[in-house]
Amino acid sequence: MTELSKIRNFSIVAHIDHGKSTLADRLIQSTGALTDREMKAQVLDSMDLERERGITIKAQTVRLEYTAKDGEHYVLNLIDTPGHVDFAYEVSRSMQAVEGSLLVVDASQGVEAQTLANVYQAIDADHEIVPVLNKVDLPAAEPDRVREQIEDVIGIDASQAVLISAKTGLGIPDVLEAIVTRLPAPKGDRDAPLKAMLVDSWYDAYLGVVVLVRIIDGVLKKNDKVRMMQTKATYQVDRIGVFCPAMLTVEELGPGELGFLTASIKQVRDTRVGDTVTHERRQTDKALPGFKPAQPVVFCGLFPVDTNDFDDMRDAIEKLALNDASFTYEMETSAALGFGFRCGFLGLLHLEVIRDRLEREYDIDLITTAPSVVYHLHLTDGTHSELHNPADMPDVMQIDRIEEPWIKATIMVPDEFLGDVLKLCQERRGVQLDLTYAGSRAMVVYELPLNEVVFDFYDRLKSVTKGYASFDYAISGYKQEQLVKMSILVNDEPVDALSIIVHRSKAEMRGRSMCEKLKELIPQHMFKVPIQAAIGGRVIARETISALRKDVTAKCYGGDATRKRKLLDKQKAGKKKMRQFGKVDIPQEAFINALKMDG
Amino acid sequence: MDWQQGGFGVYVHWPFCLAKCPYCDFNSHVRAGVDQAAWRRALTAEIARVAAETPDRQVDTVFFGGGTPSLMEPETVAAVIEAIGTHWRLASGAEISLEANPTSVEAGRFRGYRDAGVNRISMGIQSLDDRALKALGRMHSAAEARAAFDVARGLFDRVSFDLIHARQGQELDAWRAELSEALSMAVDHLSLYQLTIEPGTRFHDLFERGRLKGLPEPDLAADMYELTQELCEAAGYPGYEISNHARPGAESRHNRIYWRYGDYAGIGPGAHGRLTLQDGRTATETLREPMSWLSAVTEQGSGESLRESVSAADQATEYMLMSLRLAEGSDLARYAALGGTAVSPDTVAGLEEAGLLWQRGSRIGATRTGRPLLNAILRELLA
Numbered sequence: 001m002t003e004l005s006k007i008r009n010f011s012i013v014a015h016i017d018h019g020k021s022t023l024a025d026r027l028i029q030s031t032g033a034l035t036d037r038e039m040k041a042q043v044l045d046s047m048d049l050e051r052e053r054g055i056t057i058k059a060q061t062v063r064l065e066y067t068a069k070d071g072e073h074y075v076l077n078l079i080d081t082p083g084h085v086d087f088a089y090e091v092s093r094s095m096q097a098v099e100g101s102l103l104v105v106d107a108s109q110g111v112e113a114q115t116l117a118n119v120y121q122a123i124d125a126d127h128e129i130v131p132v133l134n135k136v137d138l139p140a141a142e143p144d145r146v147r148e149q150i151e152d153v154i155g156i157d158a159s160q161a162v163l164i165s166a167k168t169g170l171g172i173p174d175v176l177e178a179i180v181t182r183l184p185a186p187k188g189d190r191d192a193p194l195k196a197m198l199v200d201s202w203y204d205a206y207l208g209v210v211v212l213v214r215i216i217d218g219v220l221k222k223n224d225k226v227r228m229m230q231t232k233a234t235y236q237v238d239r240i241g242v243f244c245p246a247m248l249t250v251e252e253l254g255p256g257e258l259g260f261l262t263a264s265i266k267q268v269r270d271t272r273v274g275d276t277v278t279h280e281r282r283q284t285d286k287a288l289p290g291f292k293p294a295q296p297v298v299f300c301g302l303f304p305v306d307t308n309d310f311d312d313m314r315d316a317i318e319k320l321a322l323n324d325a326s327f328t329y330e331m332e333t334s335a336a337l338g339f340g341f342r343c344g345f346l347g348l349l350h351l352e353v354i355r356d357r358l359e360r361e362y363d364i365d366l367i368t369t370a371p372s373v374v375y376h377l378h379l380t381d382g383t384h385s386e387l388h389n390p391a392d393m394p395d396v397m398q399i400d401r402i403e404e405p406w407i408k409a410t411i412m413v414p415d416e417f418l419g420d421v422l423k424l425c426q427e428r429r430g431v432q433l434d435l436t437y438a439g440s441r442a443m444v445v446y447e448l449p450l451n452e453v454v455f456d457f458y459d460r461l462k463s464v465t466k467g468y469a470s471f472d473y474a475i476s477g478y479k480q481e482q483l484v485k486m487s488i489l490v491n492d493e494p495v496d497a498l499s500i501i502v503h504r505s506k507a508e509m510r511g512r513s514m515c516e517k518l519k520e521l522i523p524q525h526m527f528k529v530p531i532q533a534a535i536g537g538r539v540i541a542r543e544t545i546s547a548l549r550k551d552v553t554a555k556c557y558g559g560d561a562t563r564k565r566k567l568l569d570k571q572k573a574g575k576k577k578m579r580q581f582g583k584v585d586i587p588q589e590a591f592i593n594a595l596k597m598d599g
Numbered sequence: 600m601d602w603q604q605g606g607f608g609v610y611v612h613w614p615f616c617l618a619k620c621p622y623c624d625f626n627s628h629v630r631a632g633v634d635q636a637a638w639r640r641a642l643t644a645e646i647a648r649v650a651a652e653t654p655d656r657q658v659d660t661v662f663f664g665g666g667t668p669s670l671m672e673p674e675t676v677a678a679v680i681e682a683i684g685t686h687w688r689l690a691s692g693a694e695i696s697l698e699a700n701p702t703s704v705e706a707g708r709f710r711g712y713r714d715a716g717v718n719r720i721s722m723g724i725q726s727l728d729d730r731a732l733k734a735l736g737r738m739h740s741a742a743e744a745r746a747a748f749d750v751a752r753g754l755f756d757r758v759s760f761d762l763i764h765a766r767q768g769q770e771l772d773a774w775r776a777e778l779s780e781a782l783s784m785a786v787d788h789l790s791l792y793q794l795t796i797e798p799g800t801r802f803h804d805l806f807e808r809g810r811l812k813g814l815p816e817p818d819l820a821a822d823m824y825e826l827t828q829e830l831c832e833a834a835g836y837p838g839y840e841i842s843n844h845a846r847p848g849a850e851s852r853h854n855r856i857y858w859r860y861g862d863y864a865g866i867g868p869g870a871h872g873r874l875t876l877q878d879g880r881t882a883t884e885t886l887r888e889p890m891s892w893l894s895a896v897t898e899q900g901s902g903e904s905l906r907e908s909v910s911a912a913d914q915a916t917e918y919m920l921m922s923l924r925l926a927e928g929s930d931l932a933r934y935a936a937l938g939g940t941a942v943s944p945d946t947v948a949g950l951e952e953a954g955l956l957w958q959r960g961s962r963i964g965a966t967r968t969g970r971p972l973l974n975a976i977l978r979e980l981l982a
Contacts, residue, residue, distance in 0.1 A: 548972060556841070556921070559865075564917075
């Protein structure tokens with residue numbers, strides 16, 4: 001265990017490509033956590049890659065031993081966090097687990113949107129922030145301009161910014177010194193009852209569930225009996241340790257330290273990010289503030305393209321759910337798609353991560369249906385219920401009123417893009433609550449219906465602001481709205497998996513857009529295929545896919561028999577990636593792409 | 600034996616060209632100084648090798664394709680035909696075709712080909728428009744083509760020629776005029792292909808880089824196909840296959856062996872064969888690269904690069920793929936006997952109702968409407 005005054009806990013905030021991974025590697029290397037031989041390029045980057053592949057979206061920590069210029073020996077804990085609005089809560093917990101941040105900015109590129117989104121989280125967590133200007137060795141570097149920009153845009157003092165080149169190693173000793181001298185030591189009471197924050201957890205094939213904790217007060221030892229205050233579960237700790245970056249078992253973890261515990265926990269589902277870990281015998285009287293149970297806000301149907309894959313899919317979903325507490329599922333039956341699952345997610349990225357894992361790790365081709373939010377239905381008989389799936393919408397005669405979830409969204413954007421952002425929010429039925437300026441940046445606060453945001457709002461926002469906007473939101477409550485169910489008919493047959501719930505004022509526009517999209521997405525058939533959008537029995541939009549007129553091989557002689565046969569086999573395999581509705585083949589990606597709005 | 604319903608033909612591949620055409624994905628190579636005597640020996644050696652495996656067969660047809668077989672010396676052609684007659688047995692009245700480029704130089708060899716036994720010439724005229732010929736990378740002019748065609752018509756009873764349509768910048772009316780002229784010249788057979796951009800060709804390269812401009816939209820290409828059927832029918836050259844038109848009785852018997860899924864021997868580099876041997880129907884292929892083939896034949900006694908037995912199901916599929924190209928269609932009974940998974944009667948009925956397929960007894964075939972959609976029909980039938 002290390003004395004509090006000799007511990008520094010920090011995160012690195014940076015825009016992609018600004019050198020976060022390279023800096024982390026240099027810190028690891030120059031403190032000797034890994035020998036040069038062990039040091040494969042970009043230790044943290046390999047984690048990024050995993051994240052990109054959707055395998056894990058988890059916090060990572062590295063413990064560094066450092067002897068400072070004052071001759072004292074320090075322990076530096078670096079925590080690396082994911083950065084997406086879907087995981088805003090998880091990131092906020094990671095940020096709460098450390099006291100300071102290095103803000104890494106490319107000295108030629110300057111501050112970018114992603115930097116801002118993350119730096120504001122660091123500010124929210126009361127971090128001390130040390131600006132670090134990277135790539136100062138490049139000819140295009142303009143450290144003075146970037147320093148000024150940091151002060152203007154973010155509003156923190158950058159006069160003492162550390163100038164480095166993570167690539168050449170220039171300035172790395174200064175970074176280490178700055179961590180020690182400028183970041184605060186953690187506080188905590190060794191003699192108080194154990195109080196630790198559950199920062200993150202994941203499943204390890206050999207160890208079971210590994211729980212990342214930050215000790216606030218007290219001391220955690222092997223064989224301790226601990227209690228999770230939210231889930232009320234108790235466990236006997238069988239191993240504690242730190243990441244160096246390899247796992248290293250230690251005797252105890254004291255206040256201010258970051259480390260892991262294992263305790264024969266079977267499922268990640270049993271651990272909750274933000275929960276408070278304490279001793280069973282001598283409990284802390286107050287749990288840590290800010291705990292939020294994971295609550296899915298986006299639902300969609302997942303169906304196997306090949307109905308024979310259903311059992312495999314069920315196994316895969318059950319396995320995934322063990323390792324992800326924030327994801328829910330229940331069986332769903334669709335007239336169009338057969339058996340599948342209605343799944344709930346934290347947001348769209350989370351949805352994509354889970355879907356990609358099912359497809360890649362379990363090799364199951366999936367159809368994803370339109371994402372939906374949770375509606376509150378008040379029926380004429382006085383009962384009410386939650387609606388997760390447009391297909392389950394009761395007859396309009398039975399509905400007294402429908403309420404939909406609204407969010408409070410905070411968007412930061414350079415003022416040159418403000419007009420486009422306001423227009424986008426307005427189009428999505430937004431109500432402006434606030435608009436303020438900090439330097440040349442605007443902060444707008446909008447109330448928006450979640451169902452307008454859930455699908456492609458973030459993508460659109462990024463596109464209209466060239467990536468310079470940051471976006472965060474929280475559910476603000478439910479409101480009664482004029483909502484209708486819009487059905488899509490393909491070749492005169494309703495396809496339930498394509499129906500959506502939409503505001504009456506937007507129905508026609510959405511209907512037209514979906515019909516146009518489907519016209520592009522569904523291949524031509526040998527006959528005309530009408531596509532209609534309808535509310536109740538009333539058609540509000542219509543497109544027709546013209547009949548295929550020519551699809552024939554001009555030349556086919558003796559040498560072509562094998563080639564033609566193989567081509568046909570390939571086409572048959574392609575057809576397996578489509579689902580047949582009546583006589584029409586619909587490609588799997590059409591279900592989700594039909595919803596995308598271009599502008 | 601199943602193959603007997605299609606017949607037996609010998610395909611001879613001559614892989615050399617004076618220049619490579621930008622649309623052509625056939626096995627063709629530009630080489631100077633081809634040693635014709637060496638090739639003669641190699642081709643006849645291959646004939647002997649394949650004939651030893653299929654003894655006592657009567658050869659119904661021989662086809663010299665390429666490349667440019669009209670670059671063969673007549674002595675080479677004569678030697679090949681003689682070897683086929685010696686190692687197998689040439690049917691009386693066997694059809695012996697040779698593909699020829701319509702240049703004056705090659706026309707000078709036509710008489711020699713006739714004396715060697717060739718009785719049908721298939722000319723790669725491709726277009727009767729000089730600008731189009733240039734765009735297609737052809738080395739002859741329209742006038743030269745007409746002159747060569749006249750020479751062929753004076754020497755052979757059966758002359759066919761090829762035209763390519765749905766070319767860059769081609770309008771429907773221009774094709775109507777060109778095809779009408781062709782029909783007025785025609786002897787007994789026309790092959791009319793829509794331009795297809797095949798991988799591995801220069802056109803494909805250009806196409807991928809967005810530099811092949813003016814290709815007709817699918818609707819215009821469909822109109823051109825339809826117009827082709829109408830004009831040819833009206834002139835007495837009904838389409839007996841997707842891209843082939845003939846006066847009744849003047850169909851290419853050799854090509855019909857492929858479409859009727861008969862047996863065929865592939866002689867020369869990159870030639871494919873289907874041979875019913877002791878263990879059933881076998882797909883064969885020879886080395887594509889001319890010099891590799893030549894040295895393999897000379898030094899190892901065989902140019903074969905692949906030999907694979909074709910499963911019952913694959914035979915049935917191949918039969919269907921090939922035979923539905925013909926106006927006479929396919930026999931579902933033969934398809935089933937070969938081992939094809941049953942074609943759903945509902946699918947057939949649905950396609951018939953949509954006017955794409957006809958059914959008479961156990962035979963089915965693509966209708967005039969269905970023909971340009973044959974690939975889509977096959978996907979349904981063989982799903």
